[in-house]
Amino acid sequence: MATMRSVIAASFFALGVGVLAGCGGSTTATGHSSLPTPLRITARFTAKSLGLRNPRSLAIGPDGNLYVTDASQRVSVISPGGHVLRRWGRLGSGRGEFRFVAGNEDPNDIDGKVAVGGPDAAVYVSDGGNGRVQVFTPQGHFVSQFGSFGEGEAQFLDPRGLAVDHEGNVYVVDDTRATLSKFAPGGKLVWRVGGATSSDRDLGGHLQLMGSIDRHDRLVIANDARGRIVYVDAGGHAVDSFGAPTRRLASSWACGATVDAQGNTFVFECFPRHLMRVFDRTHRLIARWSTATFGPPQFGPHGEIFALYEGRGADVVRGILKLAVTRPSS
Numbered sequence: 629m630a631t632m633r634s635v636i637a638a639s640f641f642a643l644g645v646g647v648l649a650g651c652g653g654s655t656t657a658t659g660h661s662s663l664p665t666p667l668r669i670t671a672r673f674t675a676k677s678l679g680l681r682n683p684r685s686l687a688i689g690p691d692g693n694l695y696v697t698d699a700s701q702r703v704s705v706i707s708p709g710g711h712v713l714r715r716w717g718r719l720g721s722g723r724g725e726f727r728f729v730a731g732n733e734d735p736n737d738i739d740g741k742v743a744v745g746g747p748d749a750a751v752y753v754s755d756g757g758n759g760r761v762q763v764f765t766p767q768g769h770f771v772s773q774f775g776s777f778g779e780g781e782a783q784f785l786d787p788r789g790l791a792v793d794h795e796g797n798v799y800v801v802d803d804t805r806a807t808l809s810k811f812a813p814g815g816k817l818v819w820r821v822g823g824a825t826s827s828d829r830d831l832g833g834h835l836q837l838m839g840s841i842d843r844h845d846r847l848v849i850a851n852d853a854r855g856r857i858v859y860v861d862a863g864g865h866a867v868d869s870f871g872a873p874t875r876r877l878a879s880s881w882a883c884g885a886t887v888d889a890q891g892n893t894f895v896f897e898c899f900p901r902h903l904m905r906v907f908d909r910t911h912r913l914i915a916r917w918s919t920a921t922f923g924p925p926q927f928g929p930h931g932e933i934f935a936l937y938e939g940r941g942a943d944v945v946r947g948i949l950k951l952a953v954t955r956p957s958s
Contacts, residue, residue, distance in 0.1 A: 664954060666894070666906045666915035667925065667933065671950035673710040680704060682738065683945050684728075686936050687751075687839055688928035689744040689766060694948065695751055697740040701726045703753060703768065706948070708932055716768035717753075723770045727757025739803070743839040745792030746813065752798055754787040761787055761800060761811075774815030779805070782817040789837030791847055793862070799847055801837045808835055808849070810864060819864045830858045830866040838924060840886040848893060850882040857885050857895060857907075870911035886924040894924045915954075925951055 675683055675698070683698040693713065694706040702717040717726050728740035739756035750771060751764040759777035764770055775784045789801035796813035808831065810818040826832035833853030840848040846859040846867065856871035871882065883898035891909040896902075904924070906915040922937035933951040938944060 663914065663916045665917050666904070666954055667917065667951040668954050669949050670952045671710065672937075672947060673706075673950070674947040675945065676947075678704065678706060678710070678712055678947065679715075680947075683936055683948070684738050685741040686926055686934060686948065687742045687744045688926050688932055688934060689751075690749050690929050691766070692928050692930055692932050693766075694934055695742050695744055696948070697726075697728065697738070697742045697753065699728065699738045701728055701740075703742060703751065703764070705766070705768075708928075708934075708950070710948075710950075714768060716764070721758050723773070724762070724764075724768075725758075726753065726755050726762075728755070729757060739786065739788050741788050741790045741839075743790035743792045743798075745794065746796030747794070748796075750792070750796070752790050752792055754790050754800065756784075756786050756788060756803075759784045759787065761790070761798065772815065774811060775800075782811070782815075789835065789839075789849075791837055791839045791841055793841055793845060797862070799837065801835045801849075803834075806832075806834055806853075808837070808847075808860065808864070810862075821860075821864045828866050830854065830856055830869045831860070836882070836884045838884045838886050839926070840924075842887045842891055843889070848885050848887045850885040850895065852882050855882060857882060857893060870907065884924045886926060888927045896922075896924045898923075922949055 680698040681700045683696045685697045687695045692708050696704045701719040702715050704715045705713045707713055726740055728738035741754045743752045749766055753762045755762050760773050760775040762773045784802050785804035786802055787800050788803045791799040798811045800809050805823055807820050807822040809820040812818055822831040822835060833851040836850040836852055842848055846861050849858045849860060851858055856869050858866050859868040861867045882895050884896045885893055887893050893907045895905045902921050904917040905913055908914050922935040925933050925935040927933055935949050936945045937949045938946055
């Protein structure tokens with residue numbers, strides 16, 4: 629029989645019951661063998677069946693469709709049922725062309741990230757090899773671009789992680805500079821935070837942004853250099869955080885984080901083993917998946933949940949998982 633704690637936590641996911649947000653704090657990872665598994669796999673779409681070569685970034689649009697970048701230097705649009713609807717892109721530096729492999733000879737080490745959002749549900753792609761972000765319609769028509777190589781005000785050395793808010797503001801992590809920047813819908817720089825000289829310890833480190841914005845319009849960012857999850861408001865301020873001051877505790881090596889509609893934060897730890905932990909809005913650990921071979925899930929507008937998955941011990945993504953919230957046993 630499941631423990632009372634397991635039933636409560638599982639019911640939390642099934643019913644969407646939450647707790648008002650509180651202050652951040654450290655959370656240890658010991659003594660949680662009774663915690664429930666947060667998600668279950670309902671379908672598996674292999675990269676081969678979808679015509680993808682090592683997909684590395686996934687976003688869900690307001691229509692529920694998946695937008696995926698891969699080493700083929702393309703964006704693929706895939707239905708929730710696993711059908712390829714359209715693709716665009718090729719290797720190059722022109723409009724609608726990408727260079728996802730930048731500064732590395734490994735063809736699997738692609739850096740192109742994708743996000744969907746704003747009033748027009750535009751598709752944003754970080755084109756790291758060309759030092760820019762490109763913007764497209766959901767049908768794949770080029771709209772605009774911003775950024776170029778350099779260390780100037782609106783330039784990038786290696787743009788990667790992306791997020792877009794409901795107004796069309798774009799947030800970009802420059803991986804080399806370890807900075808987070810906000811751009812207005814027209815591509816004008818609004819602010820930049822982080823970097824080696826940051827006075828805020830939570831923003832001084834290696835930042836991982838996976839497109840997630842919570843119900844309070846805060847970015848959810850994993851700082852894997854600090855082992856912390858950080859919430860950043862629209863003004864660029866770190867307004868909340870939790871995790872470990874050292875890598876010996878709960879969110880050590882947090883390689884990514886996303887948040888669901890109820891405010892639960894899914895944290896993926898990629899080293900030394902694949903592990904997913906789920907924290908509620910008070911940052912209490914409520915679920916874990918110790919055998920997870922996929923990163924933080926992405927949550928769609930109509931209850932869709934998808935994630936990229938990889939083979940254990942490999943650095944190649946094998947395909948896409950369709951997931952569902954685990955229900956309590958009867």
